[in-house]
Amino acid sequence: MVAKKTLSTAPDVAALLADAALPHRSIVLALREAILATDAAIGEAVKWNAPSFHVGGAHFATMHLRGTRLQLVLHLGARKRAMPKPAIDDPQGLLDWRGEDRALLAFASADDVIATRDAWQPVLRQWMAYV
Template sequence: MPARPATDVDAFLIARAHPQHATIQRLRATIRAADPRIAEDIKWNAPSFHVDGRHFATMQLRKPDSVLLVLHLGADKRVLPKDAIADPEGLLTWLGADRATLTFAGPDDVKHRESSLQGVLRQWVAHV
């Protein structure tokens, strides 16, 4: 499935009018800036990010007061090697050997953790 351009994601988010719109926009920019190969589209009714068509991160927009970012390894059932992702700031909440989440309460929260998040994302993308 070809990725839709970011303008489609923009249109989706404008139509959605989520209360955390500023957080979502800041998080999108932070994720895309982590690696020039990262592209995005809509998957599971939310912005989703991929490298070479392999999805690795999807936002969850169910709550009005925060944005959840789910890191995963795509549709294939795979497991990350133990200690594959260095997370010195303790950003990740592990849900299993193949998925973790991060929660952001606002755009300043994203900005504050931007550098650490990008470091985690670069490591994660290496395993996709």
């Protein structure tokens, strides 16, 4: 069992979350908490003006805050490289592949984050293995 991680108090993350204009606030907060609870090794920072998550300094997921639904962009870091096929077991078809090195998870509400957590957290753990 993974230990529950304490939410970061990094100034950049805290400042972003305190911004009154933060779109999708309830979804961002629910998703952030669930991502950090996925694995104790996950850290966070602000990348591309949005919450971003990393393991050992290598970023693998960044929230996309614009649009009607909150999207979590899964990527393999700054360098473009292809994900080995088939690398990710996604039995519920949650991933929307946007290239060989990135995919999206989309959430319509905070309830959606929580309701689908048992399906997307294993996908996230698999993705982290390739960073």
